[in-house]
Each structure stands twice: as C-alpha cells, then as structure tokens.
C-alpha cells in the first residue's frame with residue numbers, strides 16, 4: 001500500500017479538480033483544493049502545508065508559474081514541491097517533466113516522488 005501524503009490541487013476547472021481528488025483519494029492521499037494561484041497561496045500562508053502542490057497553468061488572478069515562483073520565493077514555503085501541469089505535459093521545478101498523469105497509479109507515483117524530494121533535498125530551483 002502506498003504511503004499516504006497530503007496534496008494541494010490547484011485548478012480553476014471544477015471538473016479537473018474532481019478528477020484529481022478522486023484519483024488521489026482512491027490511493028489514500030489527503031487532498032485539498034484551490035481555485036487559482038492566489039487562492040492556493042492564501043491557503044499555504046494560512047498554514048495549510050501539503051507534501052506537494054499540483055497546479056494547472058492557466059488560471060485567473062495568478063497562474064501556475066506565478067504560484068510556483070511565489071512559493072519558491074517565500075522562505076516559509078520554499079521547500080514545498082510545486083508541480084506545474086500543462087494540457088499535455090507536466091513541467092516541474094522539482095521533479096522530472098512527465099506526460100500528464102491521470103491514472104491514480106501515475107498520480108500516486110508523482111506524489112510519492114515529489115514528497116520524497118521534499119523530505120530529502122527541498123526544492124531545487
């Protein structure tokens with residue numbers, strides 16, 4: 001059984017958010033959601049710190065890249081891995097680029113790897 005982790009999913013599309021929540025909950029992870037980068041940052045700064053953040057790119061107010069930069073610049077948050085998910089690829093500052101994983105198994109593998117990185121080395125910028 002996979003080790004459970006906490007994940008913050010950031011996407012302005014409610015349908016995509018449910019996909020992630022379903023897939024991640026299925027393998028035992030705790031999932032929180034935010035509707036855009038600004039919402040995510042508010043949650044993080046309020047003290048809800050996940051193992052890893054999975055974020056969409058294009059969102060109102062603050063996009064995925066802006067969120068990733070804001071997290072890496074905040075000393076309180078900089079060690080949290082932020083994985084930026086594009087339409088067909090995952091681009092990440094802290095784990096290898098991947099095709100968009102939508103099977104629970106693939107998502108789980110991504111979360112496990114990112115969390116491992118978080119614990120061992122912190123973010124690589």
Ligand SMILES: [Zn+2]
Nearest residue numbers: 005006051115
């Ligand atoms: Zn974890």
